[in-house]
Amino acid sequence: MTDTAKQTPIVDNRRSPLLVFSGxxxxxxxxxxxxxLGIPLGKSSTEKFTNDNLIVRYEESLREGDIFIVQTFSTPVSDSIMELLMMIDAAKSASAGRVTAVIPYYSYARSDKKDSPRISIAGRLVADLLQEAGADRVLTMTLHAPQVHGFFKVPVDHLSADSVLAQHFRSCVDDASQGVVLAPDAGSIKRAAGIAHRLDAGLAMVDKQRISDTEVSPRAMIGDVEGKTVFIVDDEISTAGSLIETVDIARKMGARDVYVGVTHGVYTGPAIERIAALGVTQVASTNTVLVSEEKIAQADGKLAVLDVAPHFANAIRNIHTGESVSTLFN
Known part of the structure; x- marks a missing residue:
């Protein structure tokens, strides 16, 4: 046996450095x-050329690092997705040890099935693009359609904002257990039931009927909200059209006060004007989507933004150290 064969291989047991970057x-x-996390935000830059092409650049070494890239899919969504793809690709090219895409709001989760002829299941397509770019893992929060989790062949950690919303509702009233958590449709009942359990409150649901491929109308209320404080919960607010219908039927059924809590405050189109005129005490969303000070001011004091950064920080810490992420759900 040669001297080379007898040599002990060099083993580096040091953990890869944790680096967090942002789009x-x-x-x-x-x-x-x-x-x-107690670490600095990584240095990177993104520029747009006059021909609308993007270029991303890391300004520090990523070699063998445990890289987390934070990018939410908010307006302009296509630019946000393209920037994330390029950041993942650049990180892999720079010899990153592992790359995790942290996507607080995965907007294409709404496109989870072929419910109309000749359309793309964009939720799956974007998942394929992220994996093709080199993402080793995905961290997200409150997917509109939980089955989108299955579109990925890499590990996905799916966080929940239920504890944040429940804690906020509890701080808004003297006794939240005397209230009722209202699901705006059957698809939201599981989320509403979880928050109702945390508050030890009642549970109700709006029964809706589909009028056409694009229109759904509330038909009846399942549960009792008369004289009660009502907490409406959903995954997101976009134009607030569905929210208006839910609030209207809750008021017609005798709700006393109405609070709204969602994970993603997208607030597009006429949403802010509608919320300002809506008969609710408050609409709260988390900071998975950036809500500008201008929108908050325009909403006549009805908007609140809740912080979920500690949830993501704890998840990133556990992923980095190899601990369970599911324990954070409790």
């Missing part, structure tokens, strides 16, 4: 995540 869609959330 342009929600840098305040990324910075807050890093503050909770």
């Amino acid at each position: 342009q869609s929600n840098r305040p959330l990324a910075q807050s995540i890093c503050d909770n």
